[in-house]
Amino acid sequence: MSTTVTFQVTTASGPRSLTLAYARTGRGAPLLLMHGIGHHRQAWDPVVDILATEREVIALDLPGFGVSPALPEDLPHDLPTMSTVLAGFCEALGLDRPHVAGNSLGGLLALELGREGHARSVTALSPAGFWSEPERRYAFGVLTGMRATARRLPLPLVERMARTTAGRAVLTSTIYARPGRRSPEAVVAETLALARAERFAETLRSGREVRFTDDVPGIPVTVAWGSRDRLLIPRQGVRAKHAVPRARLVKLPGCGHVPMNDDPALVARVLLDGSRDQEDSALSTSASTVAL
Known part of the structure; x- marks a missing residue:
């Protein structure tokens, strides 16, 4: 807690x-x-x-x-x-x-x-x-895409995807080498955390330099x-x-x-x-x- x-x-x-x-x-x-x-x-x-x-x-x-x-x-x-x-x-x-x-x-x-x-x-x-600089642009592009996906997916779909190993891989394989080891509950929670992060865009922008x-x-x-x-x-x-x-x-x-x-x-x-x-x-x- x-x-x-x-x-x-x-x-x-x-x-x-x-x-x-x-x-x-x-x-x-x-x-x-x-x-x-x-x-x-x-x-x-x-x-x-x-x-x-x-x-x-x-x-x-x-x-x-x-x-x-x-x-x-x-x-x-x-x-x-x-x-x-x-x-x-x-x-x-x-x-x-x-x-x-x-x-x-x-x-x-x-x-x-x-x-x-x-x-x-x-x-x-x-x-x-x-x-x-190319590596930074690549990473920021991937992160922006992950954020957009997390915000777009309905919660019931995220919950269904998280119940399968393949679904957890789709949601988290960018950050985990072994996404199947992450629990369904954890994957749902971190997808919501990404979608709801209040200062994601501002924090990312501040990292450009x-x-x-x-x-x-x-x-x-x-x-x-x-x-x-x-x-x-x-x-x-x-x-x-x-x-x-x-x-x-x-x-x-x-x-x-x-x-x-x-x-x-x-x-x-x-x-x-x-x-x-x-x-x-x-x-x-x-x-x-x-x-x-």
């Missing part, structure tokens, strides 16, 4: 009150999880129970997605604003530089939080921002990429390694763009290893790095 927190952040327009929805479970060092564009916090459900045995897991609905309200009209859904909002969210929950992890858009946000000194470690799964080219010094960074990612192709991981030279670059064999569903045990292991204290992470870096 999700809960909400209301907090204030300082913006160019002055202090603003914001509300975000999240779920919190487990014990241990805090680990903040952030989903991709058009998704919701339930994207992490396949790995949460595993993570919660060693971490306090906070899975967040980003502003304008899931059940979190969008930002006020005068606040853009861009990278600097989102970073400010997420830092305020962490402060409101008493999270002092938590470990952070994200997928796609969430991976980009995790890297930005790490770069700005708000994270103890970063694990980014197929993060946005390492594309070439985004390139993550800065290093993230001083903390452990893991970048992991599914070998069957059809949205952000795996060679983008090599660019991420060039931008963040000390990062571990990990291959996720047989996984798609949202790998948590395709291989929960592997992804949970990567997340746990990536969110260890800096000294422990340094000891495991060379053994855990796999070339793409």
